Structures are given as C-alpha cells and as structure tokens.
Amino acid sequence: MSRREGLEISAACAEAVALADVDVIAAYPITPQTHIVEHLARKVADGLLDAEYILAESEHSAMSCCIGSSAAGARTFTATAGPGLALMSEMLFVASGLRLPVVMALVNRTLSSPLSIWGDQSDVMSVRDCGWIVFFAENGQEVFDMTIQAFRIAEDERVLFPAMVCLDGFHLSHLVEPVEILDREEVDSFLPPYNPKYRLDPHNPTTMGAFAPPEFFSEIKKRQDEELRSSYHVILEVWGEWEKRFGRSYAPLSQYRSEDAEVILLMAGAFAGTARLAIDRLREKGLRVGLASLKLWRPFPREYLVDALGRAEVVCVVDRALSVGGAGGPIANELRAAFHDVADCPRVVSFVAGLSGRDIMVEGFMEMMEKALSYARDEEMPYYEMYGVRE
Amino acid sequence: MERESSRKKFALKRLPLEEYFSPGHRGCQGCGITIAFRHILKAMGPNTVIAEATGCGQVISSPYPQSAWRVPWIHTAFENAAATAAGIEAAYKALMRKGRIAEERINVVALAGDGGTADIGLQALSGALERGHDLVFICYDNEAYMNTGIQRSGLTPFGASTTTSPAGRFSKGQSTWKKDMLAIVAAHRIPYVATASISHIRDLYEKVTKAVEARGPAYLHIFTTCPTGWRCPPDKSVEIARLAVETGVFNLFEIVEGQKRLTYKVSKRRPVDEYLKAQGRFRHLTDEDIAYIQKRLDEEYEELLGQSGGPVGGY
Ligand SMILES: Cc1ncc(C[n+]2csc(CCOP(=O)(O)OP(=O)(O)O)c2C)c(N)n1
Ligand code: SF4
Ligand SMILES: [Mg+2]
Numbered sequence: 001m002s003r004r005e006g007l008e009i010s011a012a013c014a015e016a017v018a019l020a021d022v023d024v025i026a027a028y029p030i031t032p033q034t035h036i037v038e039h040l041a042r043k044v045a046d047g048l049l050d051a052e053y054i055l056a057e058s059e060h061s062a063m064s065c066c067i068g069s070s071a072a073g074a075r076t077f078t079a080t081a082g083p084g085l086a087l088m089s090e091m092l093f094v095a096s097g098l099r100l101p102v103v104m105a106l107v108n109r110t111l112s113s114p115l116s117i118w119g120d121q122s123d124v125m126s127v128r129d130c131g132w133i134v135f136f137a138e139n140g141q142e143v144f145d146m147t148i149q150a151f152r153i154a155e156d157e158r159v160l161f162p163a164m165v166c167l168d169g170f171h172l173s174h175l176v177e178p179v180e181i182l183d184r185e186e187v188d189s190f191l192p193p194y195n196p197k198y199r200l201d202p203h204n205p206t207t208m209g210a211f212a213p214p215e216f217f218s219e220i221k222k223r224q225d226e227e228l229r230s231s232y233h234v235i236l237e238v239w240g241e242w243e244k245r246f247g248r249s250y251a252p253l254s255q256y257r258s259e260d261a262e263v264i265l266l267m268a269g270a271f272a273g274t275a276r277l278a279i280d281r282l283r284e285k286g287l288r289v290g291l292a293s294l295k296l297w298r299p300f301p302r303e304y305l306v307d308a309l310g311r312a313e314v315v316c317v318v319d320r321a322l323s324v325g326g327a328g329g330p331i332a333n334e335l336r337a338a339f340h341d342v343a344d345c346p347r348v349v350s351f352v353a354g355l356s357g358r359d360i361m362v363e364g365f366m367e368m369m370e371k372a373l374s375y376a377r378d379e380e381m382p383y384y385e386m387y388g389v390r391e
Numbered sequence: 392m393e394r395e396s397s398r399k400k401f402a403l404k405r406l407p408l409e410e411y412f413s414p415g416h417r418g419c420q421g422c423g424i425t426i427a428f429r430h431i432l433k434a435m436g437p438n439t440v441i442a443e444a445t446g447c448g449q450v451i452s453s454p455y456p457q458s459a460w461r462v463p464w465i466h467t468a469f470e471n472a473a474a475t476a477a478g479i480e481a482a483y484k485a486l487m488r489k490g491r492i493a494e495e496r497i498n499v500v501a502l503a504g505d506g507g508t509a510d511i512g513l514q515a516l517s518g519a520l521e522r523g524h525d526l527v528f529i530c531y532d533n534e535a536y537m538n539t540g541i542q543r544s545g546l547t548p549f550g551a552s553t554t555t556s557p558a559g560r561f562s563k564g565q566s567t568w569k570k571d572m573l574a575i576v577a578a579h580r581i582p583y584v585a586t587a588s589i590s591h592i593r594d595l596y597e598k599v600t601k602a603v604e605a606r607g608p609a610y611l612h613i614f615t616t617c618p619t620g621w622r623c624p625p626d627k628s629v630e631i632a633r634l635a636v637e638t639g640v641f642n643l644f645e646i647v648e649g650q651k652r653l654t655y656k657v658s659k660r661r662p663v664d665e666y667l668k669a670q671g672r673f674r675h676l677t678d679e680d681i682a683y684i685q686k687r688l689d690e691e692y693e694e695l696l697g698q699s700g701g702p703v704g705g706y
Contacts, residue, residue, distance in 0.1 A: 023482060023485040023486060023489065023491075024478065024481045024482050024485055026477075026478060026481070050485070050488065050489060051485060052481035052482070052484050052485040054477060054478065054481050054522065055522065056474065056477075056518060057514060057515070057517065057518030057521070058514060058515075058518070060470070060471060060474070060515070061471060061473075061474035061477075061514070061515045061518055061519075062474075064467060064468065064471035064474035064475045064478065064515065065474050065475070065477050065478035065481065066478060067467050067475060067478060068442055068465065068467070068474070068475035068476060068477065068478025068479040068480075068481075068482065069478035069479065069481055069482040070478075070482075071465050071478075071479065071482075072440070072478070072479045072482035072483055072486070073482060073486060073491075073492070074481070074482035074485055074486055076478075076482070090468060091467065091468060091471070094467050094468060098465075098467070193491070200440050200463040200465060200479060201463060201492075202437055202438045202439065202440060202462060202463055202497055204463075205437075205460065205461055205462050205463045205464070206463055206464075207453055207458035207460050207463075207464050207465075208463075208464070208465040208466070209453070209465050209466035209467055210453035210454065210455040210456070210457075210458060210466070211449070211450060211453055211454060211455060211466070212455045213454060213455070216455050216456070220455075
C-alpha cells in the first residue's frame with residue numbers, strides 16, 4: 001500500500017529512483033541538485049538500493065558513464081543542475097542519438113555569468129534540441145510520479161529515448177511537501193525490468209556509435225526526430241495507465257479555469273502554484289483568465305497546445321529563461337511557431353520573469369496578464385518584456 | 392614464475408588464429424594502430440568490450456554501415472573513453488550481482504589516442520583510475536592528432552613538425568618534451584601500468600594479459616607508428632617502432648604495484664639520429680638539435696635504469 005509522507009521533494013525523487021530499482025547511478029554534485037544524490041548515496045550505503053554508484057569527477061563524465069552503463073543494458077539514473085547540464089551537453093545529444101533510455105532529474109538552475117546558484121529554466125532551454133524527452137513537474141507528487149513514469153516511457157521499445165524530469169531549483173528541490181509514495185509491488189507492477197534488445201554483449205557483438213558519412217546522416221536524424229515525435233502516443237498511453245492504477249491524471253498541459261478564458265497564462269514548473277491564485281483574484285475582478293501549466297516540453301505537443309489554447313484571445317507566456325539577443329522567451333517562441341499557420345489564433349505575449357530564483361508574486365502574475373491583454377488589444381506589442389526588473 | 396608461464400602461452404607460433412579486428416578497415420597502409428588493435432584483441436579474446444574515443448582508430452574502423460569490430464564496441468565522444476568504459480564496467484557489475492546477466496569475466500577496455508588520453512581525455516582517465524574501476528585503458532600513441540590532420544598533442548615529441556607546430560624560421564617544430572603520461576598514471580597507484588610497442592609483439596601479448604588479469608584499473612601505452620603523419624614509408628612502420636625502442640626514444644617497461652621494471656633491455660642503444668632521419672617530421676633538425684635530443688634521452692635512460700627493479704620515484 002502506498003503511504004502519504006511529508007518529505008523534501010529531493011527525497012521524493014530519490015524514493016522514486018530507489019523504487020525503480022536502478023542498476024547504475026552516475027552523478028556529480030551541484031547545488032541545488034545535491035540533496036537528490038545525497039539521499040541516493042545513503043540508500044545505497046544502507047543497502048536499501050542495490051546499485052553501482054559512480055561518483056564521477058565531472059558531469060561530462062557522469063553522463064558518459066550513464067551512456068556506457070545504459071548501452072551495457074543497465075537501468076541508469078543521473079541528476080544535475082544548470083552548469084552541470086551545460087558541461088554534459090555534448091553527451092546529451094549522444095545519449096539520444098544512441099537511443100539510450102537514461103533518466104535524469106534536472107534541478108533547474110540558471111547559467112553563469114554572473115554566477116548564481118538559484119533557479120530558472122535557462123539550463124534546459126540551452127539544450128532544447130538535444131533529443132531528450134522533457135517533463136516539467138509542478139510539485140513533489142509530480143516529481144515522484146514523473147520519475148517512475150520516465151523510466152517506463154524511456155525504456156518502452158517503441159520509444160528508447162533518454163528522459164529528463166525538470167524540477168525548479170530550491171522552489172521544488174528544497175521544499176517539504178506531502179507526497180504519496182507507492183510501494184514496491186505497485187511500482188513493480190507498473191515498471192517491468194529493463195531488458196533491451198540491443199546491448200553491449202560479448203555473446204552478440206554490436207557496434208554502437210559508428211560515424212555516419214553525409215549519405216546516411218540525414219536519414220538517421222530524420223528517423224530520430226520522427227520517433228521522438230511518435231513517443232508522444234506512448235507517453236499518453238502510459239499516463240492513461242498511471243491514472244487507472246493510481247488515480248492521478250497527467251496531460252501535456254494541466255489547465256485551470258481555462259475553458260472560457262480570454263487570457264490564458266502559459267508557463268512551466270513550480271510557479272504555476274502561485275499563478276493559480278492570481279487567476280482566482282482576476283476572476284473575482286471579472287476578468288476571464290485561466291492557466292495552462294506545461295508538463296511536456298519534448299516531444300513538443302503542438303496539436304495539443306493549438307487545440308487547448310486556440311480559443312483564447314491572448315496567451316500570456318511567462319518564461320523563466322532568457323534567449324539573450326533572441327526573439328523572446330523560448331516557450332513563447334515555440335508557441336508562436338505552433339500557431340503560425342492557424343487562422344484566428346491568439347496573440348502570444350512573451351514575458352521573461354523569475355530569473356535566478358527571483359520570486360513572482362500573485363500580483364506579478366496579475367499584472368502580466370492584464371498587461372498582456374492591453375498589449376494585445378491597444379498597444380504595439382513588444383517582442384518580449386522582462387518583467388519585474390529595476391530600470 | 393608467472394612471467395614464464397605467460398611466455399609459454401604466447402609463444403609466437405601459438406598466436407590465436409581468430410581475428411577480432413577484421414581486415415577491410417580504412418587505415419592507411421602501414422598504420423600502427425591496426426597492428427596494435429589486431430594483437431590486443433587476439434591476446435584478450437572475444438569476451439571483451441571496447442569503448443573507443445574519437446580519433447583515427449575509431450574513424451578507420453566504424454564507417455556506418457560497416458564495422459571492423461567483432462567484439463562489442465562503442466564510440467561516444469573524444470574525451471571520455473575512460474568514463475564510458477567505467478559506466479560499462481559498473482553496469483556489468485550491477486547486472487551480474489542482481490542476477491540479470493550470467494556471471495562471467497568480461498574485459499572492459501577503454502581505447503584512445505594520445506590526444507584522447509593525455510590531453511582532452513586526461514580528466515576522465517584520472518577519475519576512472521582513482522575510482523578503481525576494473526578496466527584496461529589503452530593509449531595508442533601516434534604522437535599527434537592524426538584524425539584531424541596531424542596537429543600537435545602533449546605527447547608529440549620535441550622537434551617534430553606538425554601542422555600546428557610547424558618547423559619554420561622561428562620554430563624547431565614541437566618546442567616541448569613529451570608529457571610523462573606513465574608517471575602521471577603510476578601516481579594513481581593502480582595495479583598495472585606498462586608501455587608496449589607494435590615492434591615487440593610477444594612483450595605486448597604478455598602485457599595485455601597482465602593488464603587483463605589485474606584486478607582494478609590497468610593502463611597500457613602502446614607506440615603506434617603513423618606513416619602518414621610521421622612522413623615515413625608505410626613498409627617501415629614496424630622497423631621505425633623497433634628503432635624507437637632501440638634508441639631509447641620509447642622504452643619498454645612495466646610498473647607492477649609500484650615496482651618499475653624494464654621488460655626489454657637494449658644491450659647497445661643505437662644513436663637517435665637513425666630514428667630521426669628515417670622520418671620526414673624531423674627532417675629540419677640540425678646536428679645540434681639532434682645532439683640535444685640524444686643528451687636528454689641518455690639522461691632519461693640512465694634514470695630509468697636506476698629505477699628499474701625498484702619503486703617508482705616521485706611519490
Ligand atoms: C570535443 C572535441 N574536440 C575536438 C574534436 C576534434 N578531434 C577529433 S579526433 C581529434 C584528435 C585525435 O587525436 P588522438 O587522440 O591522438 O587520436 P589519433 O587521431 O591521432 O589516432 C580531434 C582534435 C572532437 N571530436 N571533439
Ligand atoms: S593517419 Fe596515421 S594513425 Fe591515422 S590511419 Fe593513417 S597511418 Fe593510421
Ligand atoms: Mg594521436
């Protein structure tokens with residue numbers, strides 16, 4: 001039987017990894033990811049998890065270890081944050097290209113410089129095109145659930161892609177929350193052992209990571225892209241099964257009061273909790289506003305977004321990442337691209353806020369939604385606006 | 392005693408007939424890497440898994456959709472052969488312990504060139520050695536970045552002209568002495584460290600066997616002639632490697648549990664200019680330069696003789 005427990009979300013993540021009975025963990029500590037790797041080290045030390053734990057000398061090596069381990073057929077986990085992800089980035093593309101179902105907890109942290117240990121989503125956006133499945137969690141329960149789901153989805157024979165679960169640095173990683181922890185039988189019944197068809201096996205030698213001359217490269221990449229896209233159906237299927245078994249439902253967007261909304265606030269991660277309060281306050285003022293919290297970033301759920309957001313007049317996107325010198329927040333821009341051939345589509349207003357752990361208050365979300373509406377109706381709309389910055 | 396028995400096992404006429412590195416790879420004529428790979432795998436046998444770094448050895452052996460490898464092989468990047476191999480080793484360990492794959496001895500090997508070992512790959516190598524993974528790291532040393540067009544590395548010898556250390560009016564070619572990789576590796580106090588050459592095959596067999604038998608990390612540094620980059624005739628590849636040993640340019644030794652031992656003592660070392668003059672990359676060197684190189688090699692050899700049979704100095 002599952003139990004409900006108040007625990008730090010990093011610990012909830014470690015519980016999920018242990019329940020998934022991973023074989024190999026390779027990681028390098030970095031704030032604010034440290035609590036996850038510490039909890040896991042303790043589990044291994046206490047014999048609560050039978051895994052090889054590689055304390056790598058860098059994140060680049062940690063991800064390289066994960067690739068080797070997964071290629072040898074082991075269920076493999078790592079966790080990192082911001083600069084660690086940046087150091088790994090070369091290997092993220094390789095893990096996807098080799099179709100290895102490594103699972104990572106990415107505790108979102110901003111990128112230097114200036115140095116900052118605090119949270120935002122510039123890290124994950126910097127590896128937007130690396131070919132991983134990317135989930136955003138909004139609370140501790142989602143971190144726990146998505147971590148177990150990630151193994152099942154990544155290892156599905158129809159998928160075979162690495163997957164990362166993003167949780168906001170500090171705002172989630174260091175928060176204590178009640179989380180329902182499944183028991184071993186429940187997890188075992190949902191997550192079969194990893195038994196890959198192809199692995200590094202002396203009894204059946206394979207060559208992995210051959211170099212592809214130009215006459216093959218594009219075909220291989222096209223297939224990778226198509227197959228990452230079609231993993232979408234498996235993700236929905238697995239989410240459906242999760243709901244049936246455990247009663248919690250998942251979808252590419254978690255929506256709140258958005259059916260009849262003129263303005264929909266779109267964002268990813270923990271701050272959506274605060275945003276819900278802003279929605280209620282504006283509704284009280286008579287404004288028809290709603291929220292859409294993005295759970296699935298890759299594969300990009302284009303049709304789902306167009307369908308769910310298309311009836312609104314304005315989509316107010318709040319990105320916790322800055323595309324320096326670019327054309328606006330990364331989620332906003334992908335949404336604009338998604339709508340490019342849709343007639344009568346909403347106007348997409350892009351805000352960048354909450355960088356490096358700066359809080360966004362209820363009033364802040366209210367102001368951004370009201371501004372978005374007036375930008376869309378009356379004024380010339382800026383490319384994007386950085387909200388809440390001192391001039 | 393142990394040495395005697397492995398000698399017997401690898402009497403040249405008893406070399407395994409099986410080929411695990413197949414012909415038809417894309418190496419240049421006379422490429423020393425391919426000679427090394429062929430014999431390493433014969434000595435290791437089929438229960439071997441290789442993680443190879445980017446470089447000539449990888450590019451010539453794995454042009455999709457072909458592969459020269461008859462053992463499981465993976466390439467992931469340039470700087471991380473040791474880390475990739477460490478992950479493989481950990482995976483086998485966990486899977487065997489948990490009863491998910493059969494318990495058996497699998498040789499986990501990381502393979503990299505001098506660049507993938509001593510320069511960009513040094514950190515991953517050090518990490519893997521320090522953590523004590525049961526694997527063999529093999530550096531095939533062709534003394535430059537050959538795959539990208541003969542650029543200098545930290546293991547390019549003094550005086551060699553490369554495309555990024557060209558000899559010129561103000562340059563003698565490579566201005567630095569070869570990095571002492573063996574000392575760096577030995578400082579990790581791993582069970583087995585050795586040099587080997589494509590010119591001394593029996594010595595190479597013995598060392599590969601010992602490296603595989605060692606419990607914990609082992610390191611082999613193999614001298615592999617590159618006729619293309621060194622500008623020497625392909626049919627002289629093995630001969631030049633032998634000259635490197637006989638002139639003391641590349642010495643054959645091993646370090647077992649911290650004890651250093653010359654495995655091939657040259658009775659009368661030949662002058663280094665025989666070696667240098669056989670290669671275009673040293674063509675520009677003056678008599679004075681050659682005398683300087685000779686002097687340094689003499690000193691190094693004396694030092695090596697002093698250490699042989701004793702503990703390695705420096706730590
Ligand atoms: C991160 C990264 N930096 C640079 C390169 C380019 N590169 C590929 S192989 C190579 C040199 C390889 O040299 P070495 O390890 O000595 O092997 P060799 O080709 O000489 O056999 C370089 C510089 C790369 N592939 N990846
Ligand atoms: S360039 Fe040198 S190392 Fe590379 S394949 Fe040719 S001979 Fe071998
Ligand atoms: Mg080289």
